[in-house]
Amino acid sequence: GENVEQHPSTLSVQEGDSAVIKCTYSDSASNYFPWYKQELGKGPQLIIDIRSNVGEKKDQRIAVTLNKTAKHFSLHITETQPEDSAVYFCAAGNSGGGADGLTFGKGTHLIIQP
């Protein structure tokens, strides 16, 4: 089965700086890679995703890159703000139609220092 590794487990950055979270996956059949943000007391919220037919996707201050050959993908947050503080999860799965569960990383606790 799929295995997703996520690093670091905790990341502290100064407000305004950039944050990068990295994930690797094991199953070359995976073709869908979403990122979720989870705030205290809430469920995970989908913030961005990427499919294996593209190498990069950007949405305002967040971007995701994918290297299929190396089986790793990363989340980049620029100009970090206090409201970016949360736990971020990467996941891997399939997007070819059908209902498929996602395999998640262990999460990164992002702390934005004022």
Place this chain on the structure above:
Amino acid sequence: ETGVTQTPRHLVMGMTNKKSLKCEQHLGHNAMYWYKQSAKKPLELMFVYNFKEQTENNSVPSRFSPECPNSSHLFLHLHTLQPEDSALYLCASSQVSGSNEQYFGPGTRLTVT
């Protein structure tokens, strides 16, 4: 709000109790999922329903019994649980055709005493 609601939000139950968790999605999706989130562990997939039919049981103990009466509602029936079953139980939904974008509810915080 993601369009996925879960009740109750918090539940404390003894090991001999029977209780049920409820999930409802208002997104018009046709696939629903149960995940378990324990401290310091990744979210673990438990069950998958595709058009009300269970398509995946991720080796979950029989003390957890899912039910999906229609595409909008999903239940998780609990009985004779163990303290290690204490966790946040998350429901998600997605549209079967096309992408696998899954939208999560807020979860039910379960404590087994």
